[in-house]
Amino acid sequence: MAMVMISCPNTGRDVPTGIETDPSSFESFVAAAPIRCPVCGREHAWSKTNAWLAGSLGCLQETKFASRASRPAR
Numbered sequence: 001m002a003m004v005m006i007s008c009p010n011t012g013r014d015v016p017t018g019i020e021t022d023p024s025s026f027e028s029f030v031a032a033a034p035i036r037c038p039v040c041g042r043e044h045a046w047s048k049t050n051a052w053l054a055g056s057l058g059c060l061q062e063t064k065f066a067s068r069a070s071r072p073a074r
């Protein structure tokens, strides 16, 4: 399991969403509820196109998902 991370649009910081999943489940995500950002305190809508999985394999997974970013999200 790995934490889903997003980038805070207000501060540019990496923010954990508090949602843990695995890569195969992450692939099937279509939409997710907004999360309250612990950095700036605002709620941020997010989708898997601008989120990634944290963890020891984060760099590899980020590259993998980035290569699929051209695919329409919905």
Ligand SMILES: [Zn+2]
Binding pocket: 008, 009, 010, 011, 037, 038, 039, 040, 041, 042, 044
């Ligand atoms: Zn924020």
